[in-house]
Amino acid sequence: MEKISLVATDLQELISLSPDPIIAVNRAGIIVMFNIAAEKLLGYSGEEVIGRISIKQIFATADQARFVNKLLYTSPDRNIQGHETQLLSKKKRIIDIRLSAKLIVRDGEEVGSIGFFHDLTESKKVELKLKSMSITDSLTGLYNQRHFHAVLETEIERAKRHFRPLNLICTDLDNFKQVNDALGHLEGDKALRFVANTIRKVLRKTDMAFRYGGDEFMLLLLETCSEEAEAIGRRLKESFDKRWAEEWSPKRGCPLVSISMGIAEFDRKESPKGLIRRADFLMYEAKNRDRR
Structure with missing residues (x-):
């Protein structure tokens, strides 16, 4: 033709x-x-x-x-x-x-x-870049707080609908202010990126990590029971303590920094805000125990 x-x-x-x-x-x-x-x-x-x-x-x-x-x-x-x-x-x-x-x-x-x-x-490409920028924390490259709230609400509804477990880990750095005071905020920013990198190395592909604000991070563990969440929390703490001692403290004369965390499994009766409050409360309980 x-x-x-x-x-x-x-x-x-x-x-x-x-x-x-x-x-x-x-x-x-x-x-x-x-x-x-x-x-x-x-x-x-x-x-x-x-x-x-x-x-x-x-x-x-x-x-x-x-x-x-x-x-x-x-x-x-x-x-x-x-x-x-x-x-x-x-x-x-x-x-x-x-x-x-x-x-x-x-x-x-x-x-x-x-x-x-x-x-x-x-x-x-531009659309994907703009979307990525809107949900990503510019300092650490992890997801940001706004995206955390959107994802948490979605995943809670999914967990309720399919009767699947869901765990939230709230983490906070102990003595981090001393890093900024001793080394300055530029080094403090590098330390936060170091924390984010440590988190990435520990989490599984299905897990999601967010910078919640300052030196506080949230880890959302999908399809994960309490025992698995506890194991992931231990691996994160052990990895962070080891890497901080080997890569940060000796090279920078940096103050000792550790991680406190609260791990909360979603209860079908609670709201997203309720789950966040509970994980945050457990994190501060752990922080206070470590100070004793």
């Missing part, structure tokens, strides 16, 4: 100059138009695809291809406006795109469709 079978000849130059990929298919779904922008985006030459492959083959999944086809045929005007989906390049790279497409009908008979594919790769 000729490349221009679905569009007028005088549109060919405009289509070839379009900065967005334009792809047309015949009624059987075989690609019959593939402009220069489409070649650049997907890595195929026009000769490789025109008259040779189905449009289904350039979608990331068969389900996405079927859904786009369903949208096209069920919409009132037989067109799609701004639908976000994904394509698959020749090198198997998944590409986020925004699709606008329309069925082409001549003399009352469907002859194919044409689509405009806008590459969303860069905008998705």
